[in-house]
Structures are given as structure tokens and as C-alpha cells.
Amino acid sequence: MSKATSGASIELTNVTKSYPNQPQSAVENFSMSINPGELIMLVGPSGCGKTTTMKMINRIIEPTSGSIKIDGEDILSLDQNILRRRIGYVIQQIGLFPHMTIAENVSVVPKLLGWDKAQIASRVEELLSLVELDPSKFANRYPKQLSGGQQQRVGVARALAADPPVMLMDEPFGATDPITREKLQDEFLRLQATIGKTIVFVTHDFDEAIKLGDRIAVLSERSQIEQFDTPANILANPASDYVSSFIGEGAALKRLALIPISSAKLSSTSATGPSVEISENLREALDHIVLNGGAPVPVTDAKGKSLGSISVKEISSALGADVSSLGIKKGK
Amino acid sequence: MSIQPAVDVSTSYSQPSDRKGRFFTAKRWGTPLLILVALTGLLVFLTVRGEPDKIESFALNWPYMAAKVDEHIRLSIAAALLVAAIAIPAGILVSRSKSKIVRGTIVGIGNIGQATPAVGVIILLALILGIGWSTAIIALVFYGLLPVIRNTMVGISQINPSVIESAKGMGMTGGQILRKIELPLAVPVILAGFRTTLVFSVGVATIATFINAGGLGEVLVVGLKLSREAVTLTGAVVVSCIALGMDWFAGLVEDLLKPKGV
Ligand SMILES: Nc1ncnc2c1ncn2[C@@H]1O[C@H](COP(=O)(O)OP(=O)(O)O)[C@@H](O)[C@H]1O
Ligand SMILES: [Mg+2]
Numbered sequence: 001m002s003k004a005t006s007g008a009s010i011e012l013t014n015v016t017k018s019y020p021n022q023p024q025s026a027v028e029n030f031s032m033s034i035n036p037g038e039l040i041m042l043v044g045p046s047g048c049g050k051t052t053t054m055k056m057i058n059r060i061i062e063p064t065s066g067s068i069k070i071d072g073e074d075i076l077s078l079d080q081n082i083l084r085r086r087i088g089y090v091i092q093q094i095g096l097f098p099h100m101t102i103a104e105n106v107s108v109v110p111k112l113l114g115w116d117k118a119q120i121a122s123r124v125e126e127l128l129s130l131v132e133l134d135p136s137k138f139a140n141r142y143p144k145q146l147s148g149g150q151q152q153r154v155g156v157a158r159a160l161a162a163d164p165p166v167m168l169m170d171e172p173f174g175a176t177d178p179i180t181r182e183k184l185q186d187e188f189l190r191l192q193a194t195i196g197k198t199i200v201f202v203t204h205d206f207d208e209a210i211k212l213g214d215r216i217a218v219l220s221e222r223s224q225i226e227q228f229d230t231p232a233n234i235l236a237n238p239a240s241d242y243v244s245s246f247i248g249e250g251a252a253l254k255r256l257a258l259i260p261i262s263s264a265k266l267s268s269t270s271a272t273g274p275s276v277e278i279s280e281n282l283r284e285a286l287d288h289i290v291l292n293g294g295a296p297v298p299v300t301d302a303k304g305k306s307l308g309s310i311s312v313k314e315i316s317s318a319l320g321a322d323v324s325s326l327g328i329k330k331g332k
Numbered sequence: 333m334s335i336q337p338a339v340d341v342s343t344s345y346s347q348p349s350d351r352k353g354r355f356f357t358a359k360r361w362g363t364p365l366l367i368l369v370a371l372t373g374l375l376v377f378l379t380v381r382g383e384p385d386k387i388e389s390f391a392l393n394w395p396y397m398a399a400k401v402d403e404h405i406r407l408s409i410a411a412a413l414l415v416a417a418i419a420i421p422a423g424i425l426v427s428r429s430k431s432k433i434v435r436g437t438i439v440g441i442g443n444i445g446q447a448t449p450a451v452g453v454i455i456l457l458a459l460i461l462g463i464g465w466s467t468a469i470i471a472l473v474f475y476g477l478l479p480v481i482r483n484t485m486v487g488i489s490q491i492n493p494s495v496i497e498s499a500k501g502m503g504m505t506g507g508q509i510l511r512k513i514e515l516p517l518a519v520p521v522i523l524a525g526f527r528t529t530l531v532f533s534v535g536v537a538t539i540a541t542f543i544n545a546g547g548l549g550e551v552l553v554v555g556l557k558l559s560r561e562a563v564t565l566t567g568a569v570v571v572s573c574i575a576l577g578m579d580w581f582a583g584l585v586e587d588l589l590k591p592k593g594v
Contacts, residue, residue: 060501084503095498099516099591109502142593158502168501 007037007198008071008165010057015066017052026052027223030066036165037196041213043203043246049223050202054168057200058087070166085109088159088167088197092174094151096143102128102154103139109162127157132187149180156188160195167199174203185211206246210235210254218243232258252319256283261299264318266308271296278307282318285310363580367573374569378562391551391563397570403546405574407465408533411472415529419477420522423484424510439485442478450475450536458543468537468545475536476529483525487518516591523589527582534575548574 012032018025027049034040042050055061057068059080068075075083096105106127107120115123128135131153143151152172159167173181173188189212192199203209209216210231217228220242227239235255238244247254259282273292276285278301288297289312296311378384384392391397419442426438448456454471461467491514499509515522541549548571555564 058501060497081503081505084501087501089498089501091494091498091501093492093494095492095494095496097495097499097513099593101593108499108504112503112508144593155498 006163006165006196009036009069010034010166010198010200011067011069011072012053012057013067013069015053015056015068016064017049017056017061018064025064025222027056027063030223030225032217032225032228034198034200036071036198039192039197039199039201039212039214041201041203041209041216042219043206043209043216044219044223045246046204048219048221050204050219051170053219053223054170054200054202057166057168058084058089060089085112085162086164086166088161088164090152090155090159090167090169090172092171094155096151096154096158098143101140101142102133102146103135105143105154106158106161108158113162115162123161127160128154130160130191131157133157147180148176149184152176152184153187156191160197165198167197169199169201171203172201173208174205181208188212206248207254210258218246253283253286255319256286256315257281259318261285261310264310264314266299266310267296267314268308269296270306271298271309271311273297275300275304275306276310277302282315286312286315289315360580360584363576363583367576367580370569370573374566378566381562384562385560387558388560388563391554391560392566397551397566400546400548400551401570401574404534404537404548404571407468407472407537407540407545407547408530408574408578411469411476411533411537412526412530414469414473415476415480415533416526418473419480419525419529420484422477423481423522424488426481427485427488438481439478442481446475446478450539451542454536454539454543463543463545465540465545467543468540468547472533472536472540476532479525479528479532480522481525483521483528484518487521487525488514490521491517517594520586520590520594523582523586527579527586530578530582531575534571534578538571 010032011034012030015027015030016025017027030049030053032040042053044050052061056063057070057075059075063076070086097108100108103121103124106124110120110123124139125135128138133150133153138146138150138154143154146154155172159169173184176184185208201212213231215228215230216234218226218234218239220226226246227234227243229239232255234243235247235251235258238247238251244251261276261278261280261282261284264282264285273295274288275298276288278299285297285299289295289310294312296309298309299307301307378392383389422438426435429435450471453475454468457467457471457474461470495513495517496509499513504512537547538549538552540547541553548567551567551570552564555561555567
């Protein structure tokens with residue numbers, strides 16, 4: 001599956017970080033190769049080394065040993081600040097500059113790169129619109145005049161300002177309430193579908209990893225990779241008990257959310273009850289079936305034209321189908 | 333050395349003024365009004381009690397008072413400016429330094445200045461450096477360092493670490509972070525310390541007279557020594573008014589320089 005990308009490849013080889021006076025390394029012999037435009041989720045319990053692994057890519061943390069390459073270029077030999085201006089960085093606490101307006105916050109990296117004023121102004125406008133903040137309303141406000149969710153959008157816009165090929169995001173939506181988080185995640189997916197950055201995204205929330213990731217690396221202590229695969233494959237074939245326990249209950253239900261109704265074989269028998277759109281996923285279909293007393297529900301296209309019906313039987317067989325065909329998801 | 337704002341005695345870190353947004357508050361008008369009332373009251377009192385006697389008139393005349401006020405203000409402002417020039421860089425150095433020795437030494441020097449009685453500092457210095465204006469300035473500077481050093485440290489270290497981390501992550505150099513992020517955000521706290529120093533200086537400058545460096549201390553000494561209450565009162569009221577006026581002015585500057593959005 002190919003898509004538009006402005007991303008770069010990232011190659012980590014045997015990367016280790018040990019802190020002095022610590023009995024064991026925070027990250028040990030971590031190797032991973034990331035394709036351009038891929039959204040990689042690092043997921044694992046607190047303290048397993050996700051953040052440390054991610055921060056070595058922009059050298060906020062210097063690796064003790066190993067090599068990191070972006071588009072084939074060894075980043076450990078680059079000037080730190082020049083490297084960082086080419087990598088978007090979003091952290092959970094956002095870290096907007098409180099004494100700068102939203103526009104000023106967003107223009108920090110373009111200014112560092114010496115863009116001219118007009119270019120910066122139009123970029124700020126473009127970015128704020130991109131993260132669904134009306135520039136005429138927000139550009140001249142200060143961070144504290146924005147809600148948490150709005151601030152996080154500014155955080156994302158600021159990281160994207162100079163169109164970096166790589167983005168690092170450390171639990172960016174972790175501090176927001178569930179409703180805002182879901183909204184930010186949806187927006188973020190739409191955004192990534194258009195910009196196609198290479199993104200390393202850290203989370204401890206497996207459901208977030210499933211929802212957002214092209215591939216997920218499930219990590220255990222010292223940032224050891226337990227499994228590195230697509231969400232559908234991890235859900236269908238967890239590599240170990242550790243991964244299974246991390247997936248938690250209801251793996252089948254979680255998988256359903258990744259499979260569009262269109263990939264199930266619809267029944268031609270007509271059904272009554274609340275209809276579901278073909279662009280929705282199988283979990284949504286199951287939801288409708290449950291609400292319909294267990295009876296099949298009609299499936300329609302976007303215009304409401306009937307396409308057939310779906311029952312638990314079709315849903316089950318779609319789940320049983322060849323897992324590799326389930327990699328298509330989220331309308332990307 | 334903890335950089336938590338201390339709550340004890342005069343060395344505690346001075347809070348920035350809480351006057352936000354609105355520029356013309358009660359306090360902004362109140363202080364000049366108070367000064368005006370105090371000075372008018374003094375003038376009325378001196379006029380009503382009639383002609384000063386021979387000794388009194390040594391001090392209670394316009395040219396003399398004007399000269400003393402001028403000396404006093406020069407002394408305090410010069411000292412406060414020197415303090416700013418020394419203490420802000422020192423505070424930055426301390427906040428940058430991970431070494432406990434550097435932190436300890438710089439804060440220690442400031443602490444000694446504060447803990448020693450002002451008269452002691454000035455006389456000691458006069459013994460070493462001789463009497464005169466420059467010795468008085470050095471004493472005042474020594475005395476006023478701590479509030480600005482401490483507030484610079486606190487001002488920088490109180491900045492949310494995530495703000496600094498994101499600045500670093502965006503590729504700002506150490507100098508850029510200092511100039512564009514840390515100092516602007518620390519300005520209110522630094523200025524609050526500067527304001528404390530300025531008011532201190534006005535008070536401590538009264539002692540300058542002991543080492544022949546002029547100022548309104550002379551008026552107080554004359555009044556006390558020769559038992560002329562009117563003279564003492566005049567000196568005290570005028571010094572207080574200068575301190576109030578400086579505090580008022582510094583508050584104004586603080587509000588003007590305070591970064592927006594904070
Ligand atoms: N500056 C540090 N000094 C010593 N140990 C650290 C430091 N930063 C992180 N660690 C340790 O490294 C491990 C991984 O931390 P981190 O990468 O923050 O985990 P995660 O992001 O997965 O929660 C933890 O055991 C943590 O205690
Ligand atoms: Mg973390």
C-alpha cells in the first residue's frame with residue numbers, strides 16, 4: 001500500500017543507553033528500521049524505556065552506543081541543533097512558550113531557519129488551519145487563553161512548522177480528557193493521511209496504539225522489542241504471553257474496529273433495523289446488531305442506498321479471514 | 333543550597349507584583365498620593381511652627397535639602413544599577429551551574445552581605461578602602477546583591493521544565509534559550525528582586541554619612557545629635573518618601589517589562 005509521504009527512513013542499530021549508577025541499561029541493543037511515512041507506535045508499561053528510545057532520535061538523550069541514521073545519514077555526527085530543527089517534537093506537557101503568541105510559538109523553528117517574514121506568516125496561517133484552529137481567532141492569543149486540547153493542536157502545528165520529515169511524539173494526547181483525546185486522535189489521523197510524515201509515537205495506551213499505528217512495537221523492560229508488527233497482526237497473533245497480557249481482554253473486539261465493513265462478505269437477504277454505513281468498521285456493525293436484538297442489520301452506502309445486510313456470521317468469518325488482508329484500515 | 337523561595341527574614345525571595353493587566357490601579361495612584369500628602373504635611377508643619385533656629389536652618393533650607401536628596405538618590409540608584417549588572421549574570425551563572433561549590437560560593441557571598449549589619453559592612457569597608465563615595469557604593473552593592481541573585485535563580489528555575497525541553501527539542505541553542513525564553517520569563521521575578529534592592533539601598537544609603545559619602549543620613553544625624561526633632565523628622569519623612577517613590581517607579585517598570593501572556 002503506497003501513499004503520499006514527505007517522510008524519511010529511520011534506522012536504529014544496537015542503540016543502548018545506560019545511565020551512570022544504574023544497575024541496568026534504560027535501553028539495550030535496540031534495533032529498528034522505519035520506512036518513510038510510517039507511523040510507528042512504541043507501546044509498553046511505564047519505565048520500560050519508550051521515552052528514552054524516542055529521545056535518542058533527536059539527541060535530547062545521547063545514546064551510550066549504537067548508531068542512528070535518518071535517510072542514511074548518521075545523526076550522531078550532525079550538529080545537535082541543526083538535527084533538531086529537522087525533527088518535529090511534541091511532548092505530553094506541550095511546553096508552549098507562555099510569553100509568545102500562538103503565531104510566535106508556531107514560527108520559532110522557521111525563524112531559526114531564517115525564513116522571511118511573509119513566508120513565516122503564510123506558513124503560520126496554513127498550519128493553524130491544518131490543525132483546525134481559526135488563524136484570525138487564535139494567532140494573536142497567548143497559550144494560557146487556550147484549552148488543553150487547543151494547546152496540544154498548537155503543539156502539533158509548531159512541530160510541523162518547518163515541514164520536518166520526522167516527528168517524535170511522546171504521549172501527546174495523554175493529558176487530555178477521553179473525549180478531547182479521541183477527537184485529537186481522529187484529527188491527527190486525518191492530518192497524517194495528508195502529510196505522511198515518519199512518526200515515532202510513544203504511548204502506554206495499547207488502544208491508542210491500535211487506533212493510530214501503521215506498526216506497533218510492544219516493548220518490555222530495557223526497551224526490548226517483544227513484537228513489531230501491524231495492529232491487526234499483533235491482535236491476531238500475539239508473539240508471547242507478555243504481548244497477550246498487554247493486549248488485554250477482548251482482542252477479537254479490538255480487531256473488529258480495524259476492519260472496514262467493506263471487507264466482509266455481505267448477505268443479500270434483506271434486514272430491518274438501524275442501518276450501518278459500509279464505510280464504518282465491523283465493531284460498529286456488531287454494535288448495531290446487538291442493539292437490534294441480535295438480528296442482522298442493513299448495510300448502506302454513503303447515500304443511504306441499501307447494499308445488503310450483515311449478521312454475526314459474516315462478522316466472524318471476516319475475522320477468520322487471512323490476517324494479512326486485514327492490514328487495510330482507517331481509510332488510509 | 334535550595335533554590336526554593338525562602339520565607340524567612342529579608343532574604344526571602346521577593347514576589348513579583350500581582351498587578352496584572354490593568355495599568356491604573358489603586359496602588360498606582362495611592363503611592364504618589366501618599367508621598368504628596370506626607371510632603372505637604374511636613375511643609376505645613378514646618379511653616380506653622382515658624383522660623384527655624386540657627387542650628388535648624390543649617391539643614392532646613394532648600395538648597396541644602398536638594399543637595400542631600402540628590403546625593404542620596406544618586407547613591408542608591410548607582411548602587412542598584414551596579415547590583416543589577418553584577419547579580420543578574422551571577423544569578424544566571426548559578427542557575428546554570430551544576431556544581432554545588434559555585435552555587436554555594438555565590439549565594440554565600442550574597443548571604444554574608446545580607447546577614448551583616450549594614451553599619452558593620454560600611455565601617456569595615458571604610459577601614460580597608462578608606463572613606464568616601466566609592467566605598468559607600470561598594471558597601472551598598474554588597475548589601476543589595478542577594479535579592480537579585482536569588483530572584484534571578486528562582487526566576488529561571490521556576491520555569492516549567494517542559495518549556496525548556498521543547499525549546500531544546502526545536503533546536504534552539506543555549507544562548508537562544510537564555511535570551512528568548514528564560515530571561516523574558518524570569519523578568520517579573522528578577523525585577524521584583526531588583527525592586528527590593530532599590531528600596532534597601534535607599535534605606536542603607538542613610539548610613540553613607542558615617543563615611544563621609546553624603547546623603548540624607550547627614551540630616552538625620554544632625555537632628556538626632558543636636559536634638560532638633562524638626563530636622564530629624566524632615567530627614568526621616570524625605571527618606572521614606574524617596575523609598576516609596578523608588579518602589580512605585582520600580583513597580584511601574586516591572587509592569588511595563590512584564591512579558592504579556594504570563
Ligand atoms: N536521567 C535519568 N537518570 C537515570 N535513570 C533514568 C533517567 N531517565 C530515565 N531513567 C530510567 O530509564 C528507564 C526508562 O525510562 P523512560 O524511557 O522514561 O520510560 P518510559 O517512557 O517507558 O516510561 C526507567 O527505569 C527510568 O527510571
Ligand atoms: Mg515516558
